[in-house]
Every structure is written in structure tokens, then in C-alpha cells.
Amino acid sequence: GGSVWTSLHMMQELLACAFAACAFTVALWIRYGYGGLLDLLLNHNYRPDGKKIESLRPVSFPFGSLLDMMNNPEKTRDRMIEIARRNGGMVVVWEAFSPVVYAFDLKHINLMWNTDFTLNKTDRSLLPSLRTKLLLGNSLFTLDVARWRHLHKIILRAGLGSRHLRGVFPAVCDGGDRIWMKIDKAVQRALSESKKNHVEALGLELNPGIELHPFCREFAISTITSVIFGDAIDEKQGLRLGELVDFFVRKGVNNPLYAIPGATYIPFGESRKVMQTIREIQAIGDVLIQQRSEREAREEVKRDAGDDADGPSRRVGDGPASTSIFDNLKAEAEKGNLSYDEVLDNVYGLMAAGFDTTANAISLSVTMLSLHPVVQMKVRKEIQAALGKGDGSCKDLTYDVVMSSTDLPYLNAVIKETLRMLPPAVKLPARILKRRTEVNGFSLQRGSEISTMQYQTSAMKEHWGGNAKHFYPERFLGEGGVSVECVKGGRFSSFGLGIRSCIGKNLAIMCVKVFLVNLLTRFEISMASHHSRRNWYETTHEFWNMRCVSYM
CATH class of the missing domain: 1.10.630.10 (Cytochrome P450)
Known part of the structure; x- marks a missing residue:
């Protein structure tokens, strides 16, 4: 009985994740259009104004590159550095369904975190899928500027x-x-x-x-x-x-x-x-x-x-x-x-x-x-x-x-x-x-x-x-x-x-x-x-x- 119940729970979680993935795909379609959606999902490319920013590979469903970063941190780190060197100090990493642009060049890092950029051009990103918003609500870590x-x-x-x-x-x-x-x-x-x-x-x-x-x-x-x-x-x-x-x-x-x-x-x-x-x-x-x-x-x-x-x-x-x-x-x-x-x-x-x-x-x-x-x-x-x-x-x-x-x-x-x-x-x-x-x-x-x-x-x-x-x-x-x-x-x-x-x-x-x-x-x-x-993602025990x- 216990194994059957566990299997049912796993099926429910998989169905919930599949439904969420379909919903998010529709949202991406609306945002990027048909061609942009195919490029995002099939080639994992991110092309602002048609210019390609190379992404970290491999990308696996549904976690993007997160699991590879956790399981092979040093190899992943070295690959990201090489990609950034080829792309003028930038690399795209897929975190679940979202492409995140990472800057490794100091010139870009300083631009992205100067006071004007932080307060006037950007806001802190807090994924609604995380439980953080449910507990922290209107805390210093979640508020807009x-x-x-x-x-x-x-x-x-x-x-x-x-x-x-x-x-x-x-x-x-x-x-x-x-x-x-x-x-x-x-x-x-x-x-x-x-x-x-x-x-x-x-x-x-x-x-x-x-x-x-x-x-x-x-x-x-x-x-x-x-x-x-x-x-x-x-x-x-x-x-x-x-x-x-x-x-x-x-x-x-x-x-x-x-x-x-x-x-x-x-x-x-x-x-x-x-x-x-x-x-x-x-x-x-x-x-x-x-x-x-x-x-x-x-x-x-x-x-x-x-x-x-x-x-x-x-x-x-x-x-x-x-x-x-x-x-x-x-x-x-x-x-x-x-x-x-x-x-x-x-x-x-x-x-x-x-x-x-x-x-x-x-x-x-x-x-x-x-x-x-x-x-x-x-x-x-x-x-x-x-x-x-x-x-x-x-x-x-x-x-x-x-x-x-x-x-x-x-x-x-x-x-x-x-x-x-x-x-x-x-x-x-x-x-x-x-x-x-x-x-x-x-x-x-x-x-x-x-x-x-x-x-x-x-x-x-x-x-x-x-x-x-x-x-x-x-x-x-x-x-x-x-x-x-x-x-x-x-x-x-x-x-x-x-x-x-x-x-x-x-x-x-x-x-x-x-x-x-x-x-x-x-x-x-x-x-x-x-x-x-142990690797850098695992706490030292x-x-x-x-x-x-x-x-x-």
C-alpha cells in the first residue's frame, strides 16, 4: 500500500509540473513569438535584437542547467568562463524555464550594480514559484526600489x-x-x-x-x-x-x-x-x-x-x-x-x-x-x-x-x-x-x-x-x-x-x-x-x- 501511495504522489507531482510547463510555454510563445519560442526551447539561444548570447550546455528539462551546476560545479564553472570569454564577458544560463544573463567582465558587473542601474533601470527578481514571497511578504529582500x-x-x-x-x-x-x-x-x-x-x-x-x-x-x-x-x-x-x-x-x-x-x-x-x-x-x-x-x-x-x-x-x-x-x-x-x-x-x-x-x-x-x-x-x-x-x-x-x-x-x-x-x-x-x-x-x-x-x-x-x-x-x-x-x-x-x-x-x-x-x-x-x-553546492558535513x- 505504501509503495502504491508513493507512486500516486509522484504521478501527481509530475502532472502538476507538466501542467506548469505547458502554461509557461504558452507565456513564452506570447512573449517571444513562434520563431523566438523555438529558438529558446530547441536551441537554448537568447537573441536580443538578433544578436546571439551563447548559453551554457547541457540544458535538461525541466531544470535547465541547474542540476549540472550542482553535480559538476568545477567543470561547469570552467565552461562558463570559456563561454564568457568568447562572448565579451557574458553567458546565458537556463534556470528552469528562464534564461538569465550573467556578466563576468568587471566593466559590465560595475555597470549592472551601480546605483543608477540598481535604482532606476532594474528591480530585484523574485520568482513567484519560490515560497519566499509567501513568508517574507513585504520584507527588505522582496520590495521594489x-x-x-x-x-x-x-x-x-x-x-x-x-x-x-x-x-x-x-x-x-x-x-x-x-x-x-x-x-x-x-x-x-x-x-x-x-x-x-x-x-x-x-x-x-x-x-x-x-x-x-x-x-x-x-x-x-x-x-x-x-x-x-x-x-x-x-x-x-x-x-x-x-x-x-x-x-x-x-x-x-x-x-x-x-x-x-x-x-x-x-x-x-x-x-x-x-x-x-x-x-x-x-x-x-x-x-x-x-x-x-x-x-x-x-x-x-x-x-x-x-x-x-x-x-x-x-x-x-x-x-x-x-x-x-x-x-x-x-x-x-x-x-x-x-x-x-x-x-x-x-x-x-x-x-x-x-x-x-x-x-x-x-x-x-x-x-x-x-x-x-x-x-x-x-x-x-x-x-x-x-x-x-x-x-x-x-x-x-x-x-x-x-x-x-x-x-x-x-x-x-x-x-x-x-x-x-x-x-x-x-x-x-x-x-x-x-x-x-x-x-x-x-x-x-x-x-x-x-x-x-x-x-x-x-x-x-x-x-x-x-x-x-x-x-x-x-x-x-x-x-x-x-x-x-x-x-x-x-x-x-x-x-x-x-x-x-x-x-x-x-x-x-x-x-x-x-x-x-x-x-x-x-x-x-x-x-x-x-x-x-565535496562540491561547493553541498554544505560541508x-x-x-x-x-x-x-x-x-
Whole structure:
């Protein structure tokens, strides 16, 4: 019975996808005409004004080139670079049924992400087939340019502006303390198991292996949730909300199935679970708004009666009125600048955008350090010199040391080099043209999607020299600290480019640094002997050998 039921589910999903494909084909016919439709579907050519932009092959139904990019990332990257070189720095990639024009030449990248192009000629593309719109609604990540300007200023004031990050730092350190208690216990358990297996009797050094990525993910989820909500959410609510948003990102956004138009509305299977997740997330948000309003009403009654209120909320912003990003956005709603739905849309957006990318940035940085022991040793010595004789725990860290470009320049360079080679976000969100625009001699019509890929451009010797494919943090070092030249001109796009670059990039870097400082002052790390290299689309789930650092 179970196998029959599964087969019926698969048939239903295939029929839904087939229906969506037919509907989209009709839409393409209307847009491109009969001849243009045949060229698009049969030859996979994109011809603005009759000029052909070569596309990445192979293209398979119904995912376009997405599956090939996931299964063969390095080969696909090299093919894309060669195509771009033949086409003046541009290549077309079919993502499901949509051709996206990618720019690899710096001249075109800078044109596409300058302020005028971003604000006046394009809008951010958000496929309606993705579940993102259902959860994030009117968030910073989904709005058109006109409303984005207004909301961007509000969120910066709410706690993500550069002058507010000092107040966020204690919450990040608290998250570091919590996760390192768990990692220490995991290492001790692994050490105990090694002893049980008589490793010592064989005269071998005990280097217990543990899988670090789950701890990287838990740190990112718990810390970002704490920064966003402060004491507006209890630990149990925070963990549950973090798990739900994490599931939504992994299953509802990163799944290539939802790049197919219509697949988002399949009412069964995993698609149904994603919809249930969205409803539960929204229910928790409604409860949080209600709880916070009730608490504020109680505190106001106590103040009117001359009693002390419940005490100040946990401080994660900057300035006397700051509490948490959630509280600050709620205050904006009470002033009439936002609706309560927009408050929740934006906190969900910050969580969805921050969890996976921050966890992967930490995990990939650990991976590169474990594969390059000389680099790891240099970073450890730099950290020990910056922290003095302390044990390296968060209590010895200060905001000025962590976020300075001069106190930990080599650590900064290592993180930037990791993000250059293995960006946590594969590509920049596509921009969709609002009017016909000329780029590189091609007159791209209204509705065309354009973007760039850091993973591809990071391997181009035209941008990074002959050692572009090699891990070389020194390329980011200059006099007195990190060189800014390497991040100028569109070469470094791991956090996006231009005015709509990642609003949480400084918070993400802070989280990566706090985790790495704690790790490297406690342990020497290396890949376990059974390590197998994984591709850039797959999250790193490997075991690391952990050997305690001895302080002299």
C-alpha cells in the first residue's frame, strides 16, 4: 500500500509540473513569438535584437542547467568562463524555464550594480514559484526600489547599521560561550570513545574527531535569533523558530524543484510540509507580537503607579532606546512607519538570509584552515598576540579587537579569501530590467534577468591573477592591515554589490570571527582521514580532528 501511495504522489507531482510547463510555454510563445519560442526551447539561444548570447550546455528539462551546476560545479564553472570569454564577458544560463544573463567582465558587473542601474533601470527578481514571497511578504529582500529605500533606513536604525553593531556584540559572544560548552562536551565524549577503543594502547596520539558543521549551524541560528529578538523570545520559542526558518530555507528555497513555475502550489508531499512550516512560523510571530504588547502594557501600568517595571530589556542595539531589532521595528510600527505584518516579514527575512549563509561561511572557513595548517598556525599566533595571555574565551574579546582591520588583519584576510573562493551564496539575486537597456552591445529587452556569480569570477585570472584558483589570503593584505583594493571594482561580490548589498554582512563577519577565535585558541584542527572533498553546492558535513592547543 505504501509503495502504491508513493507512486500516486509522484504521478501527481509530475502532472502538476507538466501542467506548469505547458502554461509557461504558452507565456513564452506570447512573449517571444513562434520563431523566438523555438529558438529558446530547441536551441537554448537568447537573441536580443538578433544578436546571439551563447548559453551554457547541457540544458535538461525541466531544470535547465541547474542540476549540472550542482553535480559538476568545477567543470561547469570552467565552461562558463570559456563561454564568457568568447562572448565579451557574458553567458546565458537556463534556470528552469528562464534564461538569465550573467556578466563576468568587471566593466559590465560595475555597470549592472551601480546605483543608477540598481535604482532606476532594474528591480530585484523574485520568482513567484519560490515560497519566499509567501513568508517574507513585504520584507527588505522582496520590495521594489521605491519602498526599499524607506525600509532600508528603518532596519539600519533598528540595529544593523554600523554604529549599532557594538551593542550587538555581547549577544554574539553569549552565543559563542553557549556553543563552545557543547563543543567541549562533544570532544570529551569523542576522547572517551577513543580510549575505549584502545587507541592509546597502540601508541597513537588521541585526536578525537567530531562533526563541526552542526555546531556552526546551531551557533548561527541561536546567535542571530538572539540578536533579532533579544529577550522578546524565550529559549524554547527561539530554538523552535530557528528550526522552522532553517527548514524553510533548505527545503522551500534551496530546492531546485521550486524553480519550476507552478511547483510551489503542489498540495502534497514535501511541498505541503513547507506550507505547514510557513503557517507555524507566522503563528509564532503573531504570539510574539501579542506577548510583547502585553508586557509593554504591564510595564506602563507599573510606571504610572510609581513601581519599577520588569527591568530593561536585553540590550542589543546602541543608544538608550535600543533593545532588539524586533523591538525597534515594533516601535516603528507603533509610530505608523510600518505595519505589524511588515515587522514580522522583515525579522523572518533577516533570519532566512542569515542562518544558512553565516553557518556555511563559518564551516567553510574551518575547512580551509584545516586544509592549510601553515595558514592556521599564523592565524592562531595573531589571535594569541591580540588577546594577550588570556585563554581566548569570549570574555577576553572586545568589539574593537574583533572588528578592527588592524588587530587581526590575517584573520580578516583568511575569511575574505574563503568567501572569495567558496561564497556561501552561489550568486547574486538576479536583477530584472524595467526597460530596454544596452549592455556590452546587446540591447536587452524589458523583463530580462541579469546577475553575476562570485564562484565563477573568483576563478578568473583576469580578475585575480594566475593563482586565482589557489587559497592565498595574502592577496588581501596591504600596508597596515587588509587591502581594500581587492574588494573594489566588482571583483569581490560575496555579500553582493552596490547599494542593495547584504545589510547583515557586518553581523555575519562578526559571527565568523567570534567562532574562529574561540576555535583556534582551543584546538588545532585537521580534516579526518576519511575526508572526501565535496562540491561547493553541498554544505560541508565532515569530521575534523581536534587537538587541544597548549599554552606556554
